[in-house]
Amino acid sequence: MPILTKEAAQALLKKVLAYSKADECEVSIYSGDSGNVRYARNEVSTSGANSKSMLVVSSAFGKKLGTATINEFDDASLEKVVRRAEELARLAPENPEYMPILGPQQYGEGSGGYNKDTAAIDPAYRADAVAQSLTITKQNKLVAAGFLENTVASSAMMNSKGLFAYNSSTEINFSITVRSEDGTGSGYASKAYNNVKKLDAAKETSIAAQKASGSKGAKAIEPGKYTVILEPAASIVLIEQLVNNLDARSAEEGRSFLSKAGGKTKLGDKLMDDQVTIYSDPWHPDMPTSPYNNDGRPQEKITWIEKGVVKNMYYSRYWAQKDNVKAIPGPDAFIMEGGTASLEELIKSTEKGILVTRLWYIRPVDPQTLLFTGLTRDGTFYIENGVIKHPVKNFRFNESPVIMLNNVEALGIPERAVSGESNSSAILPPMKLRDFTFTSLSDAI
Amino acid sequence: MKRREFLHYTGLGLGAGLLSQIPIIGKAVPLEAPWYTIDVAKKKELADVALNAARSKGATYTDVRIGRYLNQFVITREDKVENVVNTESYGIGIRVLANGSWGFASTDQMDKDSIARAAATAVAIARENARLLTTPVQLAPQKGYGEVSWKTPIEKNAFDVPVKEKADLLLSVSDAAMKGGADYVGSFMFLVNEQKYFASSDGSYIDQDVHRIWPTFQITKIDKATGKFETRNALSSPRGMGYEYLIPRESDKIHGVTTLYRDRYDMLEDARQAGTQVGEKLKAKSVEPGKYDLVLDPSHLWLTIHESVGHPTELDRVLGYEANFAGTSFLTLDKWESKKFQFGSPLVNIVADKTQPGSLGAVGYDDEGVATQKWDLIKNGVLVNYQAIRDQAHIIGLKQSQGCCYSQSWSDVQFQRMANVSLQPGTAPLTPAELIKNVERGIFIAGDGSFSIDQQRYNFQFGGQLFYEIKNGQIVGMLKDVAYQSNTQEFWNSCKAIADKRDYRLGGSFFDGKGQPSQVSAVSHGSATARFNGVNVINTARKI
Numbered sequence: 001m002p003i004l005t006k007e008a009a010q011a012l013l014k015k016v017l018a019y020s021k022a023d024e025c026e027v028s029i030y031s032g033d034s035g036n037v038r039y040a041r042n043e044v045s046t047s048g049a050n051s052k053s054m055l056v057v058s059s060a061f062g063k064k065l066g067t068a069t070i071n072e073f074d075d076a077s078l079e080k081v082v083r084r085a086e087e088l089a090r091l092a093p094e095n096p097e098y099m100p101i102l103g104p105q106q107y108g109e110g111s112g113g114y115n116k117d118t119a120a121i122d123p124a125y126r127a128d129a130v131a132q133s134l135t136i137t138k139q140n141k142l143v144a145a146g147f148l149e150n151t152v153a154s155s156a157m158m159n160s161k162g163l164f165a166y167n168s169s170t171e172i173n174f175s176i177t178v179r180s181e182d183g184t185g186s187g188y189a190s191k192a193y194n195n196v197k198k199l200d201a202a203k204e205t206s207i208a209a210q211k212a213s214g215s216k217g218a219k220a221i222e223p224g225k226y227t228v229i230l231e232p233a234a235s236i237v238l239i240e241q242l243v244n245n246l247d248a249r250s251a252e253e254g255r256s257f258l259s260k261a262g263g264k265t266k267l268g269d270k271l272m273d274d275q276v277t278i279y280s281d282p283w284h285p286d287m288p289t290s291p292y293n294n295d296g297r298p299q300e301k302i303t304w305i306e307k308g309v310v311k312n313m314y315y316s317r318y319w320a321q322k323d324n325v326k327a328i329p330g331p332d333a334f335i336m337e338g339g340t341a342s343l344e345e346l347i348k349s350t351e352k353g354i355l356v357t358r359l360w361y362i363r364p365v366d367p368q369t370l371l372f373t374g375l376t377r378d379g380t381f382y383i384e385n386g387v388i389k390h391p392v393k394n395f396r397f398n399e400s401p402v403i404m405l406n407n408v409e410a411l412g413i414p415e416r417a418v419s420g421e422s423n424s425s426a427i428l429p430p431m432k433l434r435d436f437t438f439t440s441l442s443d444a445i
Numbered sequence: 446m447k448r449r450e451f452l453h454y455t456g457l458g459l460g461a462g463l464l465s466q467i468p469i470i471g472k473a474v475p476l477e478a479p480w481y482t483i484d485v486a487k488k489k490e491l492a493d494v495a496l497n498a499a500r501s502k503g504a505t506y507t508d509v510r511i512g513r514y515l516n517q518f519v520i521t522r523e524d525k526v527e528n529v530v531n532t533e534s535y536g537i538g539i540r541v542l543a544n545g546s547w548g549f550a551s552t553d554q555m556d557k558d559s560i561a562r563a564a565a566t567a568v569a570i571a572r573e574n575a576r577l578l579t580t581p582v583q584l585a586p587q588k589g590y591g592e593v594s595w596k597t598p599i600e601k602n603a604f605d606v607p608v609k610e611k612a613d614l615l616l617s618v619s620d621a622a623m624k625g626g627a628d629y630v631g632s633f634m635f636l637v638n639e640q641k642y643f644a645s646s647d648g649s650y651i652d653q654d655v656h657r658i659w660p661t662f663q664i665t666k667i668d669k670a671t672g673k674f675e676t677r678n679a680l681s682s683p684r685g686m687g688y689e690y691l692i693p694r695e696s697d698k699i700h701g702v703t704t705l706y707r708d709r710y711d712m713l714e715d716a717r718q719a720g721t722q723v724g725e726k727l728k729a730k731s732v733e734p735g736k737y738d739l740v741l742d743p744s745h746l747w748l749t750i751h752e753s754v755g756h757p758t759e760l761d762r763v764l765g766y767e768a769n770f771a772g773t774s775f776l777t778l779d780k781w782e783s784k785k786f787q788f789g790s791p792l793v794n795i796v797a798d799k800t801q802p803g804s805l806g807a808v809g810y811d812d813e814g815v816a817t818q819k820w821d822l823i824k825n826g827v828l829v830n831y832q833a834i835r836d837q838a839h840i841i842g843l844k845q846s847q848g849c850c851y852s853q854s855w856s857d858v859q860f861q862r863m864a865n866v867s868l869q870p871g872t873a874p875l876t877p878a879e880l881i882k883n884v885e886r887g888i889f890i891a892g893d894g895s896f897s898i899d900q901q902r903y904n905f906q907f908g909g910q911l912f913y914e915i916k917n918g919q920i921v922g923m924l925k926d927v928a929y930q931s932n933t934q935e936f937w938n939s940c941k942a943i944a945d946k947r948d949y950r951l952g953g954s955f956f957d958g959k960g961q962p963s964q965v966s967a968v969s970h971g972s973a974t975a976r977f978n979g980v981n982v983i984n985t986a987r988k989i
Contacts, residue, residue, distance in 0.1 A: 037574065038961050040766040044574040046858050048549035049566055067530065071553050093526045093612070123573040126928045130577055145768035147961040177769040183777075186768075253629065254667040254674055257989060261672030273989070359771075362895040365928060367910060368674060369987040373928075374905050377772075386969075396904055396930065402989045424965075439983060440930050443775070444901035445690070 001251060003119070006166045009156035012055075012073070017160060019082040022059035022089060026296070027162045030054050030313045036100050037126040040145035042134055047126070047222040059085040066091070068155050078374035098305035100319040102296045103161040110167065111288035115329055118196040119152040126150070129174070133205040142209050146176035148201070157296055165292040172196045174417060179445075180216055181349055185391075186445050187211025187359045188378035190233055192331055192418045192425045194288060205368035209367040211357060211379035212298075218391040220441055221382065227409065228436040229346050229383070232417035234356045235374075236426050240419055241362065241372060242401040243278065243334045246304055248323070257370040258310065265313070272308035272405035274340070279303040280292035280331030286416050287427055289332035297329045304334070308405075338411040338429025346432045348386040353432070354380040355388060359397075372402045375442055394445075395438035407434045482640055483535075484653050486551070489592075492644035495908055498564035500646065504541035504571070505582060506623040506798045507564070508813055510643040511537050511856030515638040517604060517987045521615040522631050523623070528609055536728045539564045543571035545581025549858040583809060585838035587815055589648020595809025598802060599658040599687030603610050606688045614691065615662075618716040618913035622664045622961035625720020632662035632716075635683075635955065637967070641812075649814040657805055657967055658690050659683035659955055660712055666723040675726040677719040678910055679712045680744050680892050682952045683967065684806045701877065701947070702913055702920055703891055705744060707950050708803060722911060722923075729923040732912070734984045737975045738887035738941075739929060745909050746868070747952025748893040748977035753865040753933040754788075754795055755970065757902035758822050760831040760841065771898025771959050775933070776828060781841070787827045789937030793869065795823040799848055804865040804969035805953045812859035815848035822866065826938070833860045860960055862987045867951075867971035877974040880942050881975055886929060887915035888982065893952070895928065905932045908985070926986040939977045947975035 004012065009029055018026045033052035036047045040096040058067045060061070065086025126148050138143040154168040175190035188211065189204040251258035251265040280291045281301040293298055295317060302309050310330055320327030347355060357379030363373040376394045382390065383423045412430035419426070491871035493510045499507040518530045536553035537560055546740055548571025552563040611634050613634040619630040639655040661679040668674070680703070684690050693711035698704050703718055704711070731826070741749065756762060765773055780786035789795075799806055799817030813835050820827050835846040852859035882890060892910025910926040931939075 034962075036962060039577070040768055041764065044577045045577050045766055046547055046549065046860065048551070048858050049570060050551060050856055051855065060516075067528075069532070088529070091608070092529060095525060095527065097525065109934075127573050127577060134577065136926070142764065142932065143768075145765060149962065158856075170717070175769055179765070188769075198936050250792075250856075254669070254672060255665050259672055259674070261670060263669075305609055306468050320821065360900055363897045365893050365895045366987065367676075369989045371985060371987050373617055373895065374896045375897070375904065377781060377900055394899060394905060395902075396899070398906075398985065400987060400989055403987065410516075435968055439902060440906075442899040442901075442904035442979075443932070444899035444903050445771070 003152055003154045003168065004018045004029065004156065004399060007022065009154065009166055010164060012070060013156060013158035016055065016057065016082060017158060017425040019079045019376050020059065020160060022061055022086050024060040026058045026157065026351065028056045028103050028157035030153065032151055034149060034151040035121065035126060036124060036147065036149040037130055038147050039130050042137060042144055044130060044403045048284040055081060057085040059089045060098065061089050063094045063096065064089045064092045065095060065098055076080060097318045097322070101159045101161055102163050104163050105165070105296060105298050106286065107165055107291040107298050108283060111282045111291055112156040112285070112398065113169035113194050113288035115170045118172055118194065119323050121150040121172065125227065129201040131422055132202040133176060134363050136202060136205045136209055139402065141208050142212055143179045143181055144176060146174070149173045149406055153228060155290065159296065163296050165296060166328050167290045167292065171192055172199050173423065174199055174201055175418065176202060176205050176208045178212040179214055184445060185212045185216035186378045187215060188233070190305060190418045190420065192416065197203040212282065214392040218393045220393045223395055223436045223440050225435040225437055227432065228303040228365045229350065229353060229355045230433065231343065231419065231432055232415055232428050233358055234359045236417045236419045236428060237374070237421045237433050238360045238372060239336060240424060240426060243331065245370060246313050248315045249319045255367065257368060258313065265321065267310050267313055270309045272305060274307045275407045275408045275411055276305055277303065277337040278305040278334055278336050281334065284335055284427065287333055287335070287425055293329035297327060299329060302328060319403045333424065334426050336414060339396040340412060341412045342432045343412055346410060346430055347383055347388065349410065349434065350383045350386060353383040354392065355383055357419060360420065365398060365436065370402050371398060372400065373398045391431060394440060394442040396440045398435055399437050404433055404436060409434050451797070461961040470858055478747050483632065483655070488642040488645065489650055490509060491555065491560055492642065492650065494560045494987055495537065495564045496646055497822070498561035499541045499568055501537060502544045502565050502568040504568050506542040506646055508540050509537065510812060510852065510855050511642040511830055514854060515604065517552065517636040518633060519541045519608060519611045520633040521612065521619060522978045523619050523629065524616065526612050527948070529612070529682045529962060534572045534854060538852065538855045538857065539567045540858060541566045541567045541571055542582055542584065544575035546571045546575040547582060562606045574970065582836050583810060583839050585835045587647050587801050587845065588833060590651060591648065592650045592654040596654040597685055597807065600689040601687045603656070603658050603688040604638060606918065614712065618662055619714055620715040621713050622662070622720040622894040624788040625717050626666060627664040627706065627720045628667050629665040630662060633894055635659040643812065643814050645812065645814045647814060651810045651814060653655060653809055655808060656687055657685050657955070659682060660691055660710065663717060664719045664723050665678060665729055668727050669895040675723050677723040677726060678892060679719070680705060680910065681712065682713050682744065683805055683955050684803055685807045686803055698930045703911055704874040705742060706889065707759060725923050729925040730926045731986055732927045732982060732984050734982055738884045738981045739980045740884060740887055740889040741977065742889070742891040742974050742976060743950040743972045744892050745890045746975060748896050749907055750837060750866060750868055750970040750972060751954065751968070753905055753936065754780050754822065754904055755863045755968070756874060757933065758831050760833040760837045760863055761830060761861045762779065764837070764840065767959065770961050775903050776903045778880060780826050782832065784827065787826055787938065788823050788934060789829045790940045792943055793826045793937050793940050796820065796869060797822050797849070797866050799864045801969065804951055804966035805955070806865040811848040811850045812852050813846065813850040815846045815850070818849060832861065832864055836859065851966050853966060857962070857964050862959065862966040863957060863968050865898045865969045868943065868975065870949045870973040873945065875942065876880065877944050877948055880917040880944055880976055881915055881920065884915045884976065885917055889913040889915055889920060903932050904930070907932065926984045927982060928985050930983045931979050933968065936977060936980065939973055939979055941978045942976040944973035944975070946973065
């Protein structure tokens with residue numbers, strides 16, 4: 001199915017709703033086209049084209065809810081999926097936490113995440129971008145492994161109480177790891193944009209190539225607590241874990257880093273350094289996201305952490321009603337404020353420290369303290385007296401983003417980064433942090 | 446579609462903490478849908494459309510996968526059934542070689558014109574990429590098998606079991622855990638049926654019916670006075686079995702400080718003991734960091750095997766195909782060529798096996814039409830082989846693929862995925878209890894927990910579910926805040942004892958992630974309880 005315009009989505013969903021016999025019915029449609037090319041050992045390995053769509057129908061009789069989906073759009077299939085959802089609802093046990101569907105909502109204008117040039121990307125564009133990348137690595141006797149993926153998508157929802165929401169978006173996502181031919185050096189760069197014209201695959205390849213060459217001959221230094229400078233591609237994988245754990249219900253139930261004894265939470269407590277402010281904004285020009293969430297609530301600009309203080313948690317509609325508070329949905333992406341220093345200036349101001357390009361294999365160790373473990377990767381360097389002295393072997397860390405954001409020395413200029421773990425985007429600054437806990441050395445390059 | 450997007454647009458992620466780990470793609474079918482499969486003659490007819498279309502566009506090799514994938518989730522939380530979801534996904538993926546390069550395209554429009562168009566798109570992509578090629582793809586020869594079939598040998602189809610029966614079991618699990626002292630219980634049952642049809646220009650038409658099951662829970666207990674909390678996850682393992690996995694048998698139980706399970710799982714019993722144990726975890730002594738002899742139960746060791754042996758022996762990682770995402774491998778070709786790289790102690794024998802009954806990875810044929818097999822990876826501690834597929838076989842001198850190619854869906858391209866990789870039991874009679882008797886200062890670990898390993902598979906850190914302190918050959922109490930760190934080669938060379946085959950059990954995962962775009966694969970790992978001497982244990986407790 002082609003990507004739907006707002007009008008086409010509205011017409012389709014209206015037709016589906018007309019089949020409904022349930023007390024309440026909510027329908028949504030997602031359609032997306034994507035293409036990708038993957039390369040390694042300086043040549044293309046796999047690539048493909050993928051087109052998927054899905055119509056989701058949720059029907060309710062009282063507090064009994066059923067959901068069915070389909071990807072065929074003839075009239076008979078549309079009626080069939082509605083009947084299936086109703087059948088599921090009749091068979092389902094009553095859910096005491098079921099919340100009636102919302103009536104019409106006010107959404108802001110489309111957040112501008114759709115770009116026609118990105119939507120028009122074809123296999124030739126992808127092959128050309130890879131060719132540019134490979135020219136650089138081959139000329140420098142380095143070895144590239146990279147991935148380029150473009151997506152165009154639309155989504156819409158409508159319900160029997162008159163709610164309608166629509167969004168369309170595009171994205172191009174590029175990442176590259178460049179290694180020396182002898183396998184003793186490795187560098188990495190990644191970028192994601194809504195507008196393909198912002199992507200310069202050659203520039204990103206050059207950054208990764210420089211890191212690969214510069215990271216050869218890494219020296220071992222003792223693990224311990226170090227001042228670190230985390231580039232945005234490194235810090236995003238820890239900060240996203242913090243944002244993902246701002247759920248009010250878990251906090252009030254006592255099973256979150258935001259829990260306090262006796263069912264109290266740390267909402268309003270100062271947990272981090274004054275320099276830490278994290279918010280979400282669907283209309284941010286550099287990272288527009290959907291103006292609505294999956295149950296039709298409008299997304300707004302929300303401040304989660306302000307000057308180190310927990311200002312907001314996100315709620316399901318059920319839990320918000322129970323608490324008699326506003327039902328703030330979780331964010332699709334986050335923005336962390338920063339400073340005015342460039343990465344180079346952060347390095348220059350560092351007496352002794354470690355520059356980290358990328359963190360890898362992040363896994364939770366203790367939800368109580370939000371402790372995570374993982375490793376540095378693809379460019380780890382020792383800084384002394386404001387200059388990069390030499391590459392160092394990679395480390396394993398055990399660290400909590402809460403502790404880490406209490407130890408902020410300085411923040412640089414925010415930029416859009418991609419998580420190597422979740423593939424999600426965020427805007428955040430390079431961070432200079434003291435006492436980051438490295439617990440062992442890794443021989444990996 | 447990315448998992449996050451699907452959950453976002455369907456709302457399936459709401460309130461389903463454990464479910465949020467699960468990628469779901471597909472269209473729903475009614476709860477009690479009649480069991481049916483697509484007629485094999487129809488699949489052959491559609492496959493031939495793709496094969497012929499690709500050939501006519503110039504493909505020199507084509508394979509076609511027609512898949513109908515069914516999932517069912519039953520999700521409970523305390524005394525509530527949160528959701529019951531059936532999904533169905535049906536479509537075709539076409540892979541071609543043209544001008545020496547791979548191309549792939551997929552579609553869920555199952556009419557002949559759409560299939561022919563997808564085949565043409567796959568050829569066009571291959572041709573576009575061929576201009577970037579320096580070495581044409583070299584495909585190991587594979588004979589055509591003609592029309593053959595294979596089915597997971599299940600005793601009871603889990604999709605035929607009424608949803609109410611499954612929901613009742615999970616609610617009983619919650620009840621048992623809460624009566625044991627738990628404050629919160631989340632549980633789910635996840636069932637998979639892959640109806641896979643493979644056809645290739647080699648002359649194979651392979652019809653397979655694959656079944657998997659995963660029942661699990663997570664229990665939380667909170668100390669309201671201090672605000673501290675602990676969790677205990679199920680000691681179940683996902684399996685390539687039918688619903689019979691959930692029909693307990695005493696002969697499949699291993700009794701000790703906690704009861705462990707072989708080929709049948711007593712979910713209620715495990716929930717009862719978990720409800721008690723999570724309270725003991727809250728009161729347990731925080732571990733003193735240092736060197737310990739670790740006695741690792743198969744319910745824990747499977748994950749260490751997966752990360753430190755399974756992944757580094759994948760040939761695509763060794764060669765650099767995963768360098769941008771999952772990484773490479775320290776087990777470089779020179780180590781294999783030397784035939785004397787001491788990966789582990791002489792006790793360590795590790796095999797890859799795609800034929801193992803009850804395992805998650807068991808199939809008759811892989812996703813490029815190769816009959817599955819069993820082979821040695823580590824023999825008496827020495828690295829002897831890798832895991833390879835058709836376009837890699839020549840690199841390690843194989844005349845044919847080892848049959849470990851897999852795709853998570855008809856819509857994704859297949860590539861090299863891990864076979865079931867398992868540590869062989871010891872040959873001398875030895876029980877876990879006898880093994881513990883010889884430990885002066887150690888920790889017995891059951892269940893899998895936190896896991897992380899570097900991008901070349903040297904440095905790792907693992908947690909677990911239950912940690913028991915061993916002093917002078919006796920288990921003396923429970924510990925908490927335990928994680929161990931080691932280097933893969935040092936760790937496996939510290940293996941000093943392995944219990945015998947009476948203790949051999951399978952662990953595994955539904956969600957081994959790899960590739961770009963990332964795909965998941967289900968894989969099992971077997972072992973008997975094993976002892977590793979002098980491993981570094983850290984204390985993970987922090988204050989915020």
